[in-house]
Amino acid sequence: MTPWTRKLRMGMIGGGQGAFIGGVHRMAAAVDGQIELVAGCFSRDFENTKKTGAELYLDPARCYRSYEEMAEAEAKLPADTRIDFVSIVTPNKAHFGPAKAFLEAGFHVVCDKPMTYSLDEAKQLEQIVQKTGLVFALTHNYTGYPMVREARELFQSGAMGTVRKVLVEYVQEFLAAPLEKEGMKQAVWRTDPAQSGVGGTIGDIGTHAANLLEYITSDPIAEICAEKSTFLPGRVLDEDVNVLLRLKSGGKGMLAACQVAIGEENALRIKIYGSEGALMWEQENPNYLMVARMGEPLRRHTRGSGFASKPAQDVTRLPSGHPEGFIEAFATIYMEAAAAIRAFIDGTPMKSSEYRFPTVHDGVRGLEFITKAVESSDAGASWVKLAP
Amino acid sequence: MTPWTRKLRMGMIGGGQGAFIGGVHRMAAAVDGQIELVAGCFSRDFENTKKTGAELYLDPARCYRSYEEMAEAEAKLPADTRIDFVSIVTPNKAHFGPAKAFLEAGFHVVCDKPMTYSLDEAKQLEQIVQKTGLVFALTHNYTGYPMVREARELFQSGAMGTVRKVLVEYVQEFLAAPLEKEGMKQAVWRTDPAQSGVGGTIGDIGTHAANLLEYITSDPIAEICAEKSTFLPGRVLDEDVNVLLRLKSGGKGMLAACQVAIGEENALRIKIYGSEGALMWEQENPNYLMVARMGEPLRRHTRGSGFASKPAQDVTRLPSGHPEGFIEAFATIYMEAAAAIRAFIDGTPMKSSEYRFPTVHDGVRGLEFITKAVESSDAGASWVKLAP
Amino acid sequence: MTPWTRKLRMGMIGGGQGAFIGGVHRMAAAVDGQIELVAGCFSRDFENTKKTGAELYLDPARCYRSYEEMAEAEAKLPADTRIDFVSIVTPNKAHFGPAKAFLEAGFHVVCDKPMTYSLDEAKQLEQIVQKTGLVFALTHNYTGYPMVREARELFQSGAMGTVRKVLVEYVQEFLAAPLEKEGMKQAVWRTDPAQSGVGGTIGDIGTHAANLLEYITSDPIAEICAEKSTFLPGRVLDEDVNVLLRLKSGGKGMLAACQVAIGEENALRIKIYGSEGALMWEQENPNYLMVARMGEPLRRHTRGSGFASKPAQDVTRLPSGHPEGFIEAFATIYMEAAAAIRAFIDGTPMKSSEYRFPTVHDGVRGLEFITKAVESSDAGASWVKLAP
């Protein structure tokens, strides 16, 4: 049985009862029928792990007390039984440990973002991935939307010219009330520097915005001037950040992220003005990409239409007008990681340059962004350079 | 092992290579991790079935030559192996046969719409379902959207008053070119009365529009005056229909369906004006429901928000701003059918009045609508009464 | 002094204190600086007329007790003093009298819609206009929007092909509460058949919808099947109407008008699907026209852009992105009527086929529509033919 004639076997770290993103990863992994969940350590609390495993119809023998135990035990299972890869969906602080453990045990990894707790961890992880040659996919899930692929294609083909200006914003109401005081698990760890790292909103959503910009334009952020703010009493991490951007190409931009923006749900919006054309995309209405060319009517590119580009079509499941959403975009990262993993197993690994999903390098870049944004803000919002 | 502690086992009729809706059913069944596909007869062409089965990682022994063979063989398998239900995703002409066969073999059924080829078949099927007491879910999938549930709740609670006027339209470009001449499978059977029945667009999408209206308002269409049209040369079935509506409550309305509407993708839109308030919803942007009350600002209800109603929350997977789409709405029908099937297996069957998913009765109603719309149009677009 | 080197002089019938549309006509006439208001009979109540005249800085000598007096007196004034035309902005019942009087006294006329109280009056008026050869403009003001001109051009040029289906709706909340019982002047006369005629909503807004459809497509409504409804107790005129349409070309359509539609402000919306393309326009967001062609991205045509058609540019005052609104569209009717009046005075009258503004023929057509819609509805919503 080749890796192409069976489902891939997934394990999961994190995502126990009370968590949010773990369930999303499971739906994303399940929807295309290519992956089955067979093992997990869903919580530090083994009772939670057992209950979660039961809810997910797992074999209790493959519900583990710790990720270390799991990596070790799975590695000892027969090749036709053990997991092919692990999905890490814990808070930031708990990404590096399992990622290192599973990679070193020979397993491929899908990891939530930001990739690690610190830039230093990120660089270590990058070395481990390079050394092992295993597949590592980072779930900057917004890159999975077909219309984001369309946008990227429009820049890669040259149709948009070079970037003049980018306006990217990611705003949420999520933390406008002090939910962490009510024990809301998502808010507790996100507002705790011991679990999140030096960035609050910068890391949680600011990195998505920065990644999206670079993913679409292939034009790296070269310098930033960032100001972070905290409004609710008692909080220590940033809830809000405004960033001036200088791109490598000479283009300029602004990035705003805020988690105390009343009325906003999950509003990641990007407008990119190039020398030949411009694009506008909004995550909350993701099936459309507005495309402008000078002196012409604005055009609405739609997911699933006959005129969509090949890279967009490649990650499209349904015809136009049948909206795909967040789960499908997320699933695309899994689908593409699965293809890379299968190629690896099959002895014909892809080059990382062939990956369309975000990689460990994007993860390092995210930590670079967080670290430098905090550094800039702490210096009174002055300019700092990002490592190339 | 109870039906609650294992995944349900699904078989599928139809959905082989070249089909569209079968894949949607499979993704919908998979996403929530509650159902596994284990058997199928995907095509009249056994080669296609075998290939499709292989692509879906099925046991070749459970890929069948015909639905009759499959119903018989599955019924003989041990209780812990055989399918729990079958999903029927063939063209209209081929719904009744397998539905009857599997119901009579003791299997629950999920069936695509319109339910049957003719009203007579629909009524026979209704009797079989009633006699067997088995679960029968009809995939009027648009009823699975959380904001459709919100809309229904706003009418059921009385907040919108009684219906004054409904404007519902379902328009597509899909058949604006003669795709059936190019052999496009979806177009071939939809334009062929031998496979579709007496209604073309009326049946394919008109029934969705009629069902949505009745699902939200619980106010049955009592009389209709319908005019169907065919524009492309060589076609015999309607591509377009306009219908005046009289509702049981005394409310009035209009229903438009068209599959030669250039520029439209899958635009099912409904506006319902009641005596106390009004609702507007669009399938292509399904996460929002606009709600009006006299003299007040229009409000945007959103899926996944804290203020959504319980019926909407019950079928919501993600927080607001993380768009759910077509697959998730479709999955809700499967999720609810699965709960009904599990309750049945567990010996505590639900009453059909407890079902929130569309049932065999909705299926009969759909064929009644098709039949009477064609009758009305054939009589020069004169008024006809629908059976209550 | 030629008619081209001075402002035109306007008189007004109706539009006294408490009225609505008179003020709109005055703003529309004023904005382009081509017309000055110099005389009026604003009300049957002479005190109201005098007060209104004073507010408008008119010479008290030219505020008249009755339209008859005004027509007679103005006709006796010197040619360089007397009005060039009169604007009639009274309720429907009071259109015919002054229109006839002023035409017969040699004055051009701008008249609000529906043109008259009855179809018979409309036909009489048509004959008077033809006999006198004077300019008669009917303020179906929505035809003055640049993007409506763009739409018309797209049909006249053949770019959209022939009409397949039209969906036009005009819905308002305006009469959802019984405002006439509170003495609200606009509601009082609109709900009173003695002032409005046989049509309520059909006449007040239904005629706008029908006119817009014919204006854009040049494809006359040939047959209708209409159902009118009244929901609020005590009302006698229709508040709501649904109409099936057969166009001369063979195209089909639906027209909905409703003034008890909670949540709707002044929502005139039209979608026209042709054999080569399709258009969507909404009056509440009038600076945009969505244009579709088969298999291509939807395009947003905008008022004032470089790519707008000449007929749209001809009636555009501001660059794109600087929204023009209701008053400007209304003003376009005045601007075009003024050009026709000046040409007449100058001895080089335009042919009525050169008029882009709605004329007395459109007025007859409007009354034909009202009369036949009521006739159809009274016959149980059966089909009736419209005079060609």
Add this chain to the structure above:
Amino acid sequence: MTPWTRKLRMGMIGGGQGAFIGGVHRMAAAVDGQIELVAGCFSRDFENTKKTGAELYLDPARCYRSYEEMAEAEAKLPADTRIDFVSIVTPNKAHFGPAKAFLEAGFHVVCDKPMTYSLDEAKQLEQIVQKTGLVFALTHNYTGYPMVREARELFQSGAMGTVRKVLVEYVQEFLAAPLEKEGMKQAVWRTDPAQSGVGGTIGDIGTHAANLLEYITSDPIAEICAEKSTFLPGRVLDEDVNVLLRLKSGGKGMLAACQVAIGEENALRIKIYGSEGALMWEQENPNYLMVARMGEPLRRHTRGSGFASKPAQDVTRLPSGHPEGFIEAFATIYMEAAAAIRAFIDGTPMKSSEYRFPTVHDGVRGLEFITKAVESSDAGASWVKLAP
């Protein structure tokens, strides 16, 4: 005759053939029927002035060779003949001279923005206005939109709490092509520092964005960090600017202005997130204001509705759904200036704190913003304080 029983008489400086904004001022002054244009010096070229005057039906005797001549001549005319105020619609460089001349000759002034060529001129002008006590209105016309008044009221009433974050952007395609090389008059002077001053886009549209933010929130911009850019070869003034903002209240924000943004027409958009609620408004769709409160559905406030605030109603001409546009908003500045001028003439001058229209103080503030933004950018985009 009191100033309340006659139209006000306006003179105009600038706005000859080939100009754009002069025509807008004339339409804005005309639409409400309160002001008549009676004199002008429309161009440095007297032939142009004479032609323009003729087109506007002016007395040739009141078409002047220079603003100096006009100020002097008009001052000598009888009180019941001479202009009441002058409207200055020239390029920036030519604002100060006429403003000073007419104020010193005793005339009120309406002036386009930015108010002057330099901050120094602005401060001088402020002193002249204060000394003379005359009315000076600055046409930051976007403040005239009813929904901007609604927004301001929502902040002034405390309903939105204190500002946390502002995102304001003003983007246009206007200068994306080198139109100044084709002699397009609007582009020529805007790209010429000798006529525009130190700011290009910053002054032309950046000041509108800054003014709008301060007008709505009453929360002054205290510090800025600005980066300006120029992309097209041969240009010297900025075409683009990105600005980080610190507000006096402690709120933060970003302001983007760009005139080389392909696909954008005249997109002034503002989102203000406060501690109690949030607002979103877009100039291109100005009749709506989206209002958010924590945990509640987004509400659409509409111009002309029964639920609009009094300050919004005060500047509303039409019921909701009948869109008002750019000219009407502009006209509101004239209408309010006219009321102030009449009160002055009548001997009961308003206090400047009662003015709702932008004043000479806003003009100084605009030049402060331009000057400091350029200073910040020239210092490598570092922080500078604005005068309070």
